[in-house]
Amino acid sequence: MFTETGQTNNELRDFVTQERKKSLSDREWKFRLAGYGYDVRKSSDCLKLVxxxxxxELCDLPLDRPEAS
Known part of the structure; x- marks a missing residue:
């Protein structure tokens, strides 16, 4: 499925994951995503990128924080 920006869900997840790895906190991560026009909403079993x-709603994201590389 393509989003409004023409990106697939996998491309969006990869982008959001990379931004999360660069951020020192969840607050900074959400601030960085807001700069790109995205927000993260918490659901009962996952996070939603909106x-x-x-x-x-664009895609689901895992609740756990990825390992920094």
Whole structure:
């Protein structure tokens, strides 16, 4: 499935994961994503990546923080 920006869910997950690895905290990570027009909403079993402008759900994200490389 393609999103409004033409990216697939896997491409979005990879991008968001890389941004999370660069961030020192979840707060910084969410701030970085907001700069790209995205927000993260917590669901009962996962996180949801949504657009800031229209609140459209784009993909699910894992709850756990990836290992920094």
């Amino acid at each position: 657009t800031l402008r229209h609140k459209v």
